[in-house]
Amino acid sequence: MELIFKLGAPGRRGVTLPKCDVPRHSDNDLPATLRRSAPAGLPEVSELEAVRHFTLLSRQNMGVDTHFYPLGSCTMKYNPKINERLSALPGFTDQHPLLPQLPEGGALCQGSLEALYETERLLSDLMGFAATTLQPMAGANGELTAITMFAAYHKSRGDERRRIMLVPDAAHGTNPASAAMAGFESRDIPSNPEGDVDLEGLQAMLGPEVAGIMLTCPNTLGFFDHNVVKVIEMVHQAGALAYCDGANFNAIVGRVRPGDLGFDAMHVNVHKTFSTPHGGGGPGAGPVGVCERLVPFLPKSRIVKDADGTYRLEYNYPQSIGYIAPFYGNFSVLLRTYVYLLMCGREGFRRISENAVLNANYLRERLAPYYEQKYQRSCMHECVLSASRQSAKGVRALDIAKALLDVGFHAPTIYFPLIVPEAMMIEPTETESKATIDAFCEVMIAIAKAVETDPDSVKRSPQTMPIGRMDEVAAARNPVLASL
Ligand SMILES: *Cc1c(COP(=O)(O)O)cnc(C)c1O
Secondary structure, rough: OOOOOHOOOOOOOOOOOOOOOOOOHHHHOOOHHHHHOOOOOOOOOHHHHHHHHHHHHHHHHOOOOOOOOOOOOOOEEEEEHHHHHHHEEEHHOOOOOOOOOOOOOOOOOHHHHHHHHHHHHHHHHOOOOEEEOOOOOOHHHHHHHHHHHHHHHHHHHOOOOOEEEEOOOOOOOOHHHHHHHHOOOOEEEOOOOOOOHHHHHHEEEEEOOOOEEEEEHHHHHHHOOOOOOHHHHHHHHOOOOOEEOOOOOHHHHOOHHHHHHHHOOEEEEOOOOOOOOOOOOOOOOOOOEOOOHHHHHHOOEEEEEOOOOOEEOOOOOOOOOOOOOOOOHHHHHHHHHHHHHHHHHHHHHHHHHHHHHHHHHHHHHHOOOOEEEEOOOOOOOOEEEEOHHHHOOOOOHHHHHHHHHHEEEEEEOOOOOOOOOEEEOOOOOOOOOOHHHHHHHHHHHHHHHHHHHHHHHHHHHOOOOOOOOHHHHHHHOOOOOOOO
């Protein structure tokens, strides 16, 4: 497709306003140094050209609103449109972040503060923690926030040797990255043959230099660690803290509270579990819940409710790790979360995790005769299959992913987790019907059969996409980011 800059013609406009017949201020109000010296390089197109351009662009993409999107570890589920409507109410969107909070200033944002306060309270309750901060802007930002609090906690006790963060090899890739960002040295713990943390391996690593463990729960194999309580106990006995990467909370929400298992902190991706859309990488939010002993270290500001029922942001927390986000995080994302929390209620969340787990296991069972599974056990919200049998015939996970695109399914996550060869990580999510999951399984089965009879037919896909196979090496080595 052409870039929009190649469409239209000089002087062409989407709308033409009548000539201004009152004095204009703006020309003189802006200091000369801030004024544009040349016109902005905007495309000059008619309204129809603009509408067609963007509509065609959107049709070249796959999204949850158009296709089944089983991208493991990403929870690309359906997000109710009512969230969008309510979070876009002008009463919310027209607010300036510096509006006076308190009655003497006119209390112009009490409603917004109340919505945030309640969201925190409901999330704390679901996760089983003493308090929650809504500030982190994404999952990885939540991880960083939490382990920065771990560092502050150890420091407050004069225990400054603890510079190691343990990260099991079935953790999400952001975990070791966050550990490094927070100044820790991350050390891998191997998984045992069942896909759980290897307890002996863990014991061997624990010591006075270990600050904590970051446990993706469920892990990236889609498993809930059989020994999670034991792991946390061992970590605590060594004087370290336990962090739960709960990005994919939809696997357990309403049934298990990570705080009750003994975790000290946890983040949840509201753009996965709590139904805010996250195509294209954002925006999102990664609220963090903490146990009682970490409360003093929470980022500031925090929302408090005074005895008279008014809400305000409080900044006076001397042990706080400080600011994580400007103002109070991604407000409109958090509003969608609030709406979803109220909509679902406790019973609703139980059904969500039940369906997420049921759907993934149904899919896993149906595909078991056709694709290898490294670990023989039931999964949580996602399952990891392997294309190792197919790769013996020359068809790799990448080829299968491309073949799925041709028949209208977004590809699953591939080559992750790293500990499964030719991995295909599939998350059907709780919002898909059995009919859709069956249709996907039938296509996966047809591909497995095609690999037996005509492997080249799979390797030739995709045939129907706007772009076929890219030269990925050239794209990485010699990227052409714009061609104006
Ligand atoms: C998605 C995900 C993350 C990272 O979340 P972002 O919002 O993309 O930063 C971290 N951990 C797990 C397990 C995830 O699935």
